[in-house]
Amino acid sequence: MMMTGACSDSGAGPAARRLQVRLQRIDYAAEAINILDLAATDAGGLPPFEAGAHIDLHLPPDMVRQYSLCGDPADGSRYRIAVLRQDDGRGGSRSVHALRCGDMLEISAPRNGFPLDMRAGHHLLVAGGIGITPMIPMLHVLERQGADYSLYYCARGAGKMAFRDEIDRLARRGTAHLFFDGAAFRVVLADLLQPGAQPAGTHLYHCGPAALMAAVAQRTAVWPPGTVHAEFFAAPAGDRPAEGAAADGFEVVLARSGTRIAVPPGVSIADALRQAGIATATSCEQGICGECVVGYSAGEPDHRDFILSDGERRTQVALCCARSHSPSLTIDL
Ligand code: FES
Known part of the structure; x- marks a missing residue:
């Protein structure tokens, strides 16, 4: 995932x-x-x-x-x-x-859209169900480095909880908290995520079902930029409607050749490039994997991905889902 x-x-x-x-x-x-x-x-x-x-x-x-x-x-x-x-x-x-x-x-080859930020003073890992998978390598790294972290992991029963033995073996400092009751987990999360509940410098990493992702996003909306990291199974429902130039279509400019390609309404940049005969790698086509990310040097993208951080969005754009607020967008191709 x-x-x-x-x-x-x-x-x-x-x-x-x-x-x-x-x-x-x-x-x-x-x-x-x-x-x-x-x-x-x-x-x-x-x-x-x-x-x-x-x-x-x-x-x-x-x-x-x-x-x-x-x-x-x-x-x-x-x-x-x-x-x-x-x-x-x-x-x-x-x-x-x-x-x-x-x-x-x-x-x-591996791509990482969900990296640990080792500048964090504390790492708070929240996983639901199979959303535990990216957290296991994190546990190995955080344990090896003696980092300050805590894991909160909920599965719908002991028989549905993967990696329990590995977590028990790794997290010997009492850093893992396991739940088999979704209602109890939600109560604990509400306490964990309320303002001031976590030490300054905490970074949150969360992965799990859509309801968990939405609940965590809602409760962390006021956390400092760049401190909340999410890994999605699928693009969250409720895509924003296009506005302005994004709704009318726009133009991409290929920085290396100066070629200009029209991106009509309802057509992704990636598809417009392909239709113009330009090979463009995509994978998820939902803005969650990072395969289609390229740099851009001019224009104002309307970012619609779930992979790029705020900092990365200043220079990178996901071609499978981004639109453009500006009439043209110059990309590093
Ligand atoms: S193809 Fe996965 S983010 Fe664009």
Whole structure:
């Protein structure tokens, strides 16, 4: 699952590199949740990853799904992902659960839209359900560095709680708080997130179902900019309507060639580029993965992604979902 913040490999645009991996091992992690270990197929190994990173997993016939890496970033021998089977979903998780050891798979290199900010005085990790996955590498890093943190994690029952043993093993300082009752979890969260409840310098990281994400966002709306980090499973409902130039269409200018391309209403920048014959890499097409992010040097984007931080938005834009407040937008392509 996915996914805000800096990308370790946020270079969008043409031809994202794919890696081939072998499904080395499958472990049962909790009810309907399997952990898959993916190993390199050659001696070159796997690119390193940071806590919070995710990969795209390419599945037959033509599906791409994003999954957070849930292993220890210090372990360069494998990538681990945990996948909750959703029988009423779009089919990606069912396909993953049908995979067998030895299967060869294609993935992207890791991208990180949900990095730890190690300048934080305290790290507050909030996870619901399978939203625990990006938090596990964070636990490894925070424990290794002796950082000040606390984890609040809720699952709908002990049998549905993945990574419990690993959390118990890692979080020996009483830093993990586990819940099996959503109502009790919501009460605790309301206390945790009220103004002044956390030490100055706290950064919050949250990932989980839409209701949890919305509740945390609402309660942290007045937190200092840049201190609340979110990883979304899917773009939150309720997209903002386009206004001004964004509603009328606009123009993108390619900085390297000066080529100007019209972006009509209802067409994404990425699609307009493709229609003009310019290869443009996208993955989630929902503004949550970072694959399509590029720099821009002129114009005023109407950012509609859920991946870029406020700071990154001053220089970067997600081509799959951004519009433009200005009549033209110059992008670094
Ligand atoms: S394709 Fe995922 S953020 Fe644009």
